[in-house]
Amino acid sequence: MTTILFYLFSALLLGAALFVVLNRNPIYSVVGLVFAFMNLAAMYFLLEAYFIGVLQVLVYAGAIMVLFLFVVMLLNVQPDRPHPGLIHPDRWWFGIMALIFVSLFLLLIGQGVRALLTSPAEDAAGMGSVADVGEALFTSFLLPFEIASLLLTVALIGTVFLAKKKV
Amino acid sequence: MDTFDLLATIIKVVIVFVTILVTIIILGLAERRVSGFMQYRLGPNRVGPWGLLQTVADGIKFLFKEDIIPDNVNRPIYLLAPVITMIPAFMTFAVIPFGVPLEIAGHTVKLQVADINIGLLYILALTSVGVYGLVLAGWSAGSKYPLLGGLRSSAQLISYELAMGLAIVGVIMVSGGLTFNEIITHQQATSWNFWKQPLAALVFLVAMFAETNRLPFDLTEAEQELVGGYHTEYSSFKFLMFYMSEYANVITASGFMVCLFFGGWDMPFIDEKALGHWGVVLSVLAFVSKVGFFLFLYIWVRWTFPRFRYDQLMRLGWKVLLPLGLVNIFAVGLWMALRA
Numbered sequence: 313m314t315t316i317l318f319y320l321f322s323a324l325l326l327g328a329a330l331f332v333v334l335n336r337n338p339i340y341s342v343v344g345l346v347f348a349f350m351n352l353a354a355m356y357f358l359l360e361a362y363f364i365g366v367l368q369v370l371v372y373a374g375a376i377m378v379l380f381l382f383v384v385m386l387l388n389v390q391p392d393r394p395h396p397g398l399i400h401p402d403r404w405w406f407g408i409m410a411l412i413f414v415s416l417f418l419l420l421i422g423q424g425v426r427a428l429l430t431s432p433a434e435d436a437a438g439m440g441s442v443a444d445v446g447e448a449l450f451t452s453f454l455l456p457f458e459i460a461s462l463l464l465t466v467a468l469i470g471t472v473f474l475a476k477k478k479v
Numbered sequence: 480m481d482t483f484d485l486l487a488t489i490i491k492v493v494i495v496f497v498t499i500l501v502t503i504i505i506l507g508l509a510e511r512r513v514s515g516f517m518q519y520r521l522g523p524n525r526v527g528p529w530g531l532l533q534t535v536a537d538g539i540k541f542l543f544k545e546d547i548i549p550d551n552v553n554r555p556i557y558l559l560a561p562v563i564t565m566i567p568a569f570m571t572f573a574v575i576p577f578g579v580p581l582e583i584a585g586h587t588v589k590l591q592v593a594d595i596n597i598g599l600l601y602i603l604a605l606t607s608v609g610v611y612g613l614v615l616a617g618w619s620a621g622s623k624y625p626l627l628g629g630l631r632s633s634a635q636l637i638s639y640e641l642a643m644g645l646a647i648v649g650v651i652m653v654s655g656g657l658t659f660n661e662i663i664t665h666q667q668a669t670s671w672n673f674w675k676q677p678l679a680a681l682v683f684l685v686a687m688f689a690e691t692n693r694l695p696f697d698l699t700e701a702e703q704e705l706v707g708g709y710h711t712e713y714s715s716f717k718f719l720m721f722y723m724s725e726y727a728n729v730i731t732a733s734g735f736m737v738c739l740f741f742g743g744w745d746m747p748f749i750d751e752k753a754l755g756h757w758g759v760v761l762s763v764l765a766f767v768s769k770v771g772f773f774l775f776l777y778i779w780v781r782w783t784f785p786r787f788r789y790d791q792l793m794r795l796g797w798k799v800l801l802p803l804g805l806v807n808i809f810a811v812g813l814w815m816a817l818r819a
Contacts, residue, residue, distance in 0.1 A: 375637065
């Protein structure tokens with residue numbers, strides 16, 4: 313049952329992700345991305361990481377994508393503008409981006425294959441629960457957690473500085 | 480899960496779904512009768528005894544009306560939007576417990592459709608997804624008033640949602656769990672969270688009105704300025720779907736409020752769990768009457784307060800509710816630290 317659901321959600325996730333990239337209408341892309349996040353959340357549920365799954369829906373699908381949709385709707389990007397040619401001497405950085413993407417992708421696939429060959433780690437009882445995640449954040453991962461909050465504070469102050477005309 | 484549990488779950492799903500639908504019908508009538516009462520007139524009283532069948536007649540009328548799809552709408556999203564609004568609206572009530580567990584033939588049946596260990600976050604996640612229906616409905620209609628309504632609803636969401644989350648954090652801190660059963664049991668053992676954290680209850684109450692798009696925060700469908708807001712271009716059954724989702728959200732929000740701050744199914748000074756079947760009946764009655772009070776409050780507020788302006792709501796959310804929520808968390812934390 314779990315295996316069937318895993319393949320179902322994987323197929324939907326990949327399909328939605330392709331829809332996001334290949335679609336020319338930005339609103340459709342946003343809706344596709346929300347659907348992709350939902351399927352990702354379903355994958356977390358299958359792994360019994362309910363907290364992470366709900367956060368995926370609450371934060372990404374619920375809050376961040378609403379802002380995406382808000383911006384796309386405000387900008388009102390026309391979907392039917394002429395497509396610029398993909399390969400062009402001026403677009404040499406496309407090649408560099410593609411190279412970085414492909415190498416990262418290969419790295420991930422390599423990691424995945426290596427994980428498949430080794431035996432899976434044992435699940436501790438209650439793993440991925442709110443208490444578990446919270447304890448990990450405030451003990452073993454305290455420094456990265458604080459660095460992330462510092463980064464967010466810097467971003468927040470920067471936004472206020474940019475948005476405010478006179479400081 | 481054996482056959483008994485499966486059957487019990489199916490029966491609970493059906494009961495909850497039908498109860499929500501019936502409550503929507505009653506609310507539709509109550510809204511008009513109570514508003515009539517508040518404006519010193521009678522309200523609809525011709526269909527059935529005391530006008531009880533008025534909402535049923537309205538529903539039938541919606542079903543038989545012509546379903547118009549305007550020419551310049553974005554068809555796929557226009558058709559999808561009411562569904563996106565309605566599904567989360569009817570899913571959220573699943574985690575709210577409406578009574579103490581019932582003992583039948585050696586089995587314990589929880590009076591709650593799904594007891595998941597992150598019940599609070601489940602409701603928050605689903606309600607934040609429900610807003611897509613409004614935003615997409617506004618965008619896809621291809622007309623300026625719905626678009627403005629849709630834009631407003633997304634800006635409204637980010638203004639109140641944070642304050643709502645912060646108000647809930649205080650409750651989670653004192654009860655030490657994310658499930659409704661832990662929160663209610665804790666309130667039963669001590670006292671209602673409302674007495675302990677009136678500030679959080681107030682912040683949550685205001686955010687709850689904003690979340691359900693009800694007056695004084697119904698900016699997405701402000702009829703004087705936006706015709707009908709996001710649902711201007713919808714007719715017939717699609718309009719009914721938006722209408723039903725709004726009331727379903729109102730019911731769930733009332734249940735959420737009751738569970739968080741007013742003890743859920745707890746009746747004060749009575750230990751329901753020791754009373755057997757009568758305790759179950761009492762607890763369900765307590766829950767229903769508390770939710771009923773908040774449903775009435777919704778209508779009461781609607782005819783008492785004028786609508787907030789768009790920027791006033793954002794200012795209220797970010798500059799008043801958010802700091803108050805933070806103050807509440809610090810106060811609760813300090814209190815817990817001093818007591819420990």
